[in-house]
Amino acid sequence: MERIKQAVEKARRLQQGANASSTAPAARTRPVPAQFTDIESVDYRHTRVAPLDAAHLEQQRIVGHDKAHPASPAIDLLRTQVLQKMEENGWRTLAITSPTPDAGKTTVAINLAMSIAHQTQKTAMLVDFDLRKPHVGKYLGLPEHLSLNEVLDGAASLPEALVNPDIPRLVILPTLRPVARPAEILSSAKISNLIAELRERYDSRIVIFDLPPLLNTDDAISVLPQIDCVLLVVGEGMSTKAEIEECKRHLPSKNLLGVVLNKAESITKPYAY
Ligand SMILES: Nc1ncnc2c1ncn2[C@@H]1O[C@H](COP(=O)(O)OP(=O)(O)OP(=O)(O)O)[C@@H](O)[C@H]1O
Numbered sequence: 198m199e200r201i202k203q204a205v206e207k208a209r210r211l212q213q214g215a216n217a218s219s220t221a222p223a224a225r226t227r228p229v230p231a232q233f234t235d236i237e238s239v240d241y242r243h244t245r246v247a248p249l250d251a252a253h254l255e256q257q258r259i260v261g262h263d264k265a266h267p268a269s270p271a272i273d274l275l276r277t278q279v280l281q282k283m284e285e286n287g288w289r290t291l292a293i294t295s296p297t298p299d300a301g302k303t304t305v306a307i308n309l310a311m312s313i314a315h316q317t318q319k320t321a322m323l324v325d326f327d328l329r330k331p332h333v334g335k336y337l338g339l340p341e342h343l344s345l346n347e348v349l350d351g352a353a354s355l356p357e358a359l360v361n362p363d364i365p366r367l368v369i370l371p372t373l374r375p376v377a378r379p380a381e382i383l384s385s386a387k388i389s390n391l392i393a394e395l396r397e398r399y400d401s402r403i404v405i406f407d408l409p410p411l412l413n414t415d416d417a418i419s420v421l422p423q424i425d426c427v428l429l430v431v432g433e434g435m436s437t438k439a440e441i442e443e444c445k446r447h448l449p450s451k452n453l454l455g456v457v458l459n460k461a462e463s464i465t466k467p468y469a470y
């Protein structure tokens with residue numbers, strides 16, 4: 198408990214530091230521009246806010262918040278296809294996985310969540326369920342604080358672990374440290390209850406789960422049956438045809454929402470009006 202108290206204190210100090218940026222001698226971070234402010238906002242009075250740094254996000258290829266970025270149309274196109282298919286089927290929870298590591302799952306998951314949050318009707322929640330290599334917090338640059346780690350240990354409640362990255366309608370449940378026995382945890386009653394709670398609390402919410410790769414361990418397969426649908430991210434040249442076929446054997450075709458070919462050489466020029 199002492200460690201958690203110290204983490205909370207540290208986060209509070211960091212938060213105060215961020216809020217006091219107008220009096221700071223030299224601001225080193227570039228805040229994310231407030232381009233969502235004209236759109237209806239969700240009440241986050243009870244969710245901790247952690248402002249993001251635009252330069253850090255861009256370094257990590259997180260650009261879903263920036264409508265002027267050249268990758269934005271592709272992310273929004275994916276968003277619309279995903280939302281249409283989920284709506285048609287009454288699905289509210291989406292898993293993101295890949296055949297093998299490094300395909301770009303976490304990058305796609307964060308960008309997609311940001312793009313969904315930009316839509317007025319939807320709230321997006323992103324949950325880091327890669328319990329071996331949790332990277333959502335690192336890519337977003339979230340400060341050390343309560344997270345899914347403490348929720349699993351019984352040291353924090355779910356609302357205490359949620360973060361709003363100062364983007365309306367976007368909520369993150371980060372995992373800040375690797376978790377022991379991930380497959381057992383992901384198939385536990387605790388995780389089933391958590392998924393049910395996240396799904397049922399708000400019916401206008403899309404919950405995205407960033408999962409580990411499908412073929413290296415049984416982690417992803419342990420939790421997939423509890424998630425409505427799956428998006429498979431394939432890095433160009435990173436998976437063999439046999440590996441993709443094997444993934445399709447694990448995923449019931451009615452739940453496979455689609456395949457994203459990531460890290461591909463662009464064959465189209467950027468399209469702009
Ligand atoms: N479209 C892309 N083009 C170039 N690099 C990319 C692209 N998408 C992701 N990357 C880079 O590839 C690396 C791996 O990305 P990411 O961590 O999102 O993959 P992952 O599938 O989640 O990996 P892991 O299996 O470790 O969880 C990162 O350095 C990321 O910035």
Ligand SMILES: [Mg+2]
Nearest residue numbers: 302303327332
């Ligand atoms: Mg990842």
